[in-house]
Amino acid sequence: MKLLRYGPAGQERPGLLDASGTLRDLSAMIPDLTPATLTPATLDRLRALSPQDLPAVTVQPRLGPCVGQVGKFVCIGLNYRHHADETGAAYPEEPILFMKATSAIIGPNDDVLLPPGSTKSDWEVELGVVIGRLAKRVSEADALSHIAGYCVVNDLSEREYQLERGGTWDKGKGCDTFGPIGPWLVTTDDVPDPQALGLWLDVDGVRRQTGHTGDMIFSVAQIVSYVSRFMSLQPGDIISTGTPHGVALGMTPPPYLRPGQVMHLGIDGLGEQRQTCRADI
Structure with missing residues (x-):
């Protein structure tokens, strides 16, 4: 569904x-x-x-975030081999966890607001995992049974805030509008293998990211099991599972986002997003 x-x-x-x-x-x-x-x-x-x-909706409505009242927005860093390579980072021995503020969540086609003074805002297409039943210290073999479905996530990142301002990554990840999710929550019966999905992202019509979930260092099952050791995962919680190579941070010079630019991104079978960048005044 x-x-x-x-x-x-x-x-x-x-x-x-x-x-x-x-x-x-x-x-x-x-x-x-x-x-x-x-x-x-x-x-x-x-x-x-x-x-x-069921009643048909005959107008073309705005699409909102595909899940409401999200309790936790957990993210995994450096989880694609080629993305770690482009940033010069070693492959992590365990998943890198950080949290994204739930106030960052917007609809898949809503405008993205670049923070005042931001010069290093970046894109990241990611596979989102939506939890459907309580997961607390679950095994890897049982992990997928706790998932309700999957969605597209754009894990936007302000790299100066993330990497140059001290502390954890969270301050560069949780800016308002930096978490578009959707357009759909696709239930697990329609996604037989989460490690067999292509991902892509364009900026102003130029392909920037092309990846495949088979390039993940840690699989979806490993991630759900691992995160559930440190916190219980509740229905509606979202895990964003990392991004493939092709982010601005890995380019020379980095073509960071500017007001007026348009991001268009998608994942096989999970739909597409399109956001226009605006200055947050």
């Missing part, structure tokens, strides 16, 4: 994209796509519906 949220910011309604690409309203079935409705039982009930019996 392709589940989504649509409507004005803060007033999103739940929806489903059927096999023909028609948006169907789910408001009569669930109040929203949130931790309370991402349980296996609720998803099974939604799978049993006949999409043609």
